Amino acid sequence: MDFRGHYPGKRERRPTADEIARIMAWDREHPQSTLPLSDVIEINGQSGFRRGEIFRIEWRDLDEVNRMVLVRDRKDPRNKAGNHKWVPLIGTSLDVIKRQPRGDGEPRIFPFSPQTASKYFKMACDSEGIHDLRLHDLRHEATSALFEAGWGIAEVAGVTGHKDWRHLKRYMNLQPADLAEKGKLLPFRKRSAA
Secondary structure, three states, X not given: OOOOOOOOOOOOOOOOHHHHHHHHHXXXXXXXXXXXXXXXXXXXXXXOOOHHHHOOOEHHHEEOOOOEEEEOOOOOOOOOXXXXXXXXXXXXXXXXXXXXXXXXXXXXXXXOOHHHHHHHXXXXXXXXXXXXXXXXXXHHHHHHHHHHOOOOHHHHHHHHOOOOHHHHHHHOOOOHHHHHHHHOOOOOOOOOXX
16 A cells, blocks of 8 residues: 555446446347356446355355345455355345256356356457456445445445455445535535524
8 A cells, every 4th residue: 555545556447337238238149158147247236246256155045035145255364264254135136146047956056167257258348349347346336336325334344345444445436426416415504603
């Protein structure tokens, strides 16, 4: 970290709605993959899972009633093994999970490798002329969108799994236009003279 509190090489890339729509359209037009890329994008863009986490979640880890999944061995700077955390499923994430096929004895909800997802995401971006966008940037998008929606630090950390504000703020890339829109709701009130 430099003296201004910035992280060297900090990514601030967030996908636009148009870019996401184009990637999902590409996915529909290229069914050669059994990977449901659009579903992975939808979940990661809302719930902010790490790339590896979403592909480790098993059906037994789903709590439909409470809209949560248990992420086993969630990344932790001190102790990953046994660091199991319940994570809320934001937005349509539960609906996306419920439409995944079950069967063949496969315990995982998304039985694919993270590398395969990244490969198809990059193929879609390249095909659509979308530059400098990575699958991991959806984690930034989810984190920033939660802050823009008014969620507090502890609430966002409960979704993303960050233990430290310094690490969480690396994922917060707020859009000034969204903050200005939110600011319209806070009218200035003059204090009465004493």
